[in-house]
Amino acid sequence: MEYSPNIIEKHWQKYWKENQIYKVSNDSTKPKYYVLDMFPYPSGAGLHVGHPMGYIATDIFTRFKRLKGFNVLHPMGYDAFGLPAEQYAIQTGVHPAESTAANIVGFRRQMDNIGFSYDWSREVNTSDPAYYKWTQWIFLQLFDHYYDTKLDKARPLSDLISHFETQGSSNVTASNSFDGSFTAEEWTSFSAKEKDEVLMNYRLVYRKVGYVNWCEALGTVLANDEVKDGVSERGGYPVMKKAMMQWSLRTTAYAERLLKGLDDVEWPESLKIMQRNWIGRSEGARVFFQVKDHPNLAIEIFTTRPDTIFGATFMVLAPEHDWVERLTTEACREGIEQYKDYVQSRSERERVSEVKKVSGAFTGAYAIHPISGNEIPVWISEYVLKDYGTGAIMAVPSDDSRDNAFAKHFKLPIIEVIDRSAFPNATMEDKVGHLMNSDFLNGKNIVEAIAAALDYIEHNGLGTRQVNFRLRDANFSRQRYWGEPFPILYDPEGVAHAVDVEDLPLELPKLDDFKPSVDGKAPLTKALEWLHPIDGWVREADTMPGFAGSSWYFLRYMDPENPEAFASKQALDYWQDVDLYVGGAEHAVGHLLYSRTWHKFLFDIGKVPTPEPFRKLINQGMIQGRSNFIYRANDKFFMAYLEKKVFADLMGDIDYVKETKSDFESATNYDYSIKGSNLVIEVTSFKQSDKIARIREIAAANGKRLLVIANETISRNINNPKHIEAIIRENLHSSVPFVISEYDKEPGQLYVSHNLTYKYDESNFSAINIDVNWLENDVLDIEKALASNMYKNADFKLDPNGKFTCSWEIEKMSKSKYNVVNPDHVIGEYGADCFRMYEMFLGPVEQSKPWDMNGIDGVAKFLRRFWSLYASPDSVLLTNDAPAKPELKILHTAIKKVTEDIEKFSFNTSVSAFMICVNELKKLNCSKREILEPLTILIAPFAPHVSEEIWQNILNNEGTVFDASFPSFDEQYLKDDEIDYPLCINGKKRAIMSFPAEENNANIENAAKSHPDMEKWLEGKSIKKVIIVPGKMINVVA
């Protein structure tokens, strides 16, 4: 029996499908286990070999858990709303739903090819109205709730309204953005519009002014991704910040719980740190600074260093701060306006990261220092952001590096307030030293001073203690078509009303033109009938962001078809939460924070049973591309070649002069003249006819005969420099005034291999990405290249061994770099089992690594060897003989290693363990059923197809191998009688000594000391002590 992966893999994929082997029930007596992959955006490019790495790992884990007796949920679906489909629609007119559906078909086909154990009956698609109905439903719940900071949970907005009706705004404990107060009577007398405006400051989704990247020239709002260096990526047009009314998600309400919840989940510490830093909890004080000549204005700042308040010599507001307008004096207005124009052109990233660039403008206003009473100037600068803290800071140039740079640049005073003389290496931001120049704080250390300053500030009514978060409320509006429509209607007053839950889903209207409308308004404003369902009323025309649908999809998998709820209580109670979540670290603070927020909200309103969605999480690395390069010869190369290969190697008998040319002359003078002859030579492309004509005139004027050697001639004769020699010799002493060498009418470029670039100056070549699918072991298959459009006329200069070798580099896997490898191709050649195992064999799942086909033959060879234990080409080899002790040891070593490796997600080492196991069994020619049957189950999670084939057709078992149970190892087979100890002298290994496993330390020490070579190793020193680590090593210290 031959091992034919392509036949058996298709066969068993069909069998699994027909017998619904991977269908998962919500009703089982087995313990549950939920394994989840971060779901993909179905891009038009399809899956490349990087995508399935995590999926293969979870598939292995899923099958392993199943073999261990769990009811395992392992679903897959599509994050199907997104910008690429919309851009494609704008370019081609193809509706995003259409292109997305087509892309999903492609993804699905590619995934099926790999043999995953997904329960496809649970597939979800965020752009399906039956799905986004529930995204909209959750949005409406958020809209109808506020966050009670005392109970620390979300509560219905109606509770808050009752409170307003009885007590007004006093005693409200809620996350809010409300600025002001009102009584119960005032509340009752408010108009609907006024009430709506107040409530917006409390809802968990609410409207506020946000800033977008506005590109006037393109007439559209751009994603940060589409902006490069302050201009649009497409077209390079200027991009400005533009204020727009936007929906926001009040993530800050959950900041504290998002932080605390991290203690309860099993995530990589680095990821928790990233989330903690992103949330950025800091304790400090809000302090009010009165403004001179503005009795009703007090600038609110937040500081984590109230101890340095005496060092505050100026204030800085964000240029967008509401009060900049009012504070600016006439004399300063022009400067402020100019500066604001400049800031509008700057991205937030640039503003924060370009720390060396100092800029700002003076408003003309002065604030009163709340303690010293000094007047300090109020400036604006881009390094203060509107959404961070209060959008205003007290600047302490002695203890903050950006304030310091600002003060130095604008020659503002600096008062040292921390004496760091006891800590000579301390930097400005280190919290060490004692206070000085600070009135009542003098002499205190920083911790004492912070406490004292806080007390003072509170007692004197200058401000209050406050906990602040770096985390900001998430912008929830997109001026796009391809996203969930908001189920919101505005009445003629502009009051936002929720669409009735019975009317969900609110479907996207059909559109033909997906471009944004005037002023960057969302494309949906063009769907007039949809937009105005009732006279005078208007729908929200923005759509939700990508993270809306992806913030709760893992819940839908539990009960994907339910029309009554996003998932039934029964399903939620059974599956609870995700036990293992695998995905890229690029989602560390985006998706993972948003889904935790949504989940906590759903927990608060009693819809999910757990406060955290993802119990354990593993970050997978990215698969990088491995690009190959060929080198295109440029004009300089042909001259270099002529000098080296023809003049130097073959024509030592003649003298030539290389005409020196300035750049200006290069087009008007020939390259070489030959001494003792009136011949001059020009090397150039025959296509440069103007240039040749000019040089011909010059040569004639100088009384010279001109020989033009076409680049194309050299290119075609690159391995035959004698041909070029012959051309020159033929013309040396003739009388023909002008000769041009023969050339092909349809010449191509000359490309040289990497090896050749060593022999010439690198400026003779440009490196070009070449399709990696045309190479094997970095050797280019010339036939494949010549068969392509791009290289059909190309000349390739081969190495002396007849090969064309390319250089390589690790880059991002992308179409433009021609380094994308499609899993289908790999599977076509090697089979899915081999592909799966090779992806795992490449390295640890958590690490990023380059895709490189060079090692896959080893895995293919392994699978053939594995198969050859069971069957030869003409017969089954299996025997029922009793296994010998060494065979059992080999098997149980593998079981132990593989089990431990799977549990810690170390699949590359388990593949190695399989290789070792098979190599050793092969050496013993072991074909015993008692060894090979457990081995089949052991390898089944990794190579499901070949295992199923062996299980059913060679081992002749009934039913799928995935209903078997995973073998367990027996320690008794693993024990060694003898242990080899390395003998080290001062930590350096010198010899190996063998001892019985149970040997005592004294005997080992004596044996070591009396080693015949000991004297030589000691080099005259005496033994100080001997360290023996039982079972590990012996170290003699001299």
Next chain:
RNA sequence: GCCGAAGUGGCGGAAUUGGUAGACGCGCUGGACUCAAAAUCCAGUGACAGCAAUGUCGUGUGGGUUCGAUUCCCACCUUCGGUACCA
């Protein structure tokens, strides 16, 4: 800039809690089988010196702790991810 991760032979990587650095695989070299090729099998393969035994060096760089450091500590360099509208 800030936050996080990674750096070990020609290449991907291994090394359990601080204990034999380079498992396993690719590639390369030599050999067997074959008319030949493919496939398969055997041996070798970190660098340097040496016929060899063996010795010296060696885990991004520089320091430190330790009997012993790829592993722990300090400083730095390079690459990758994120940086709030790519997903």
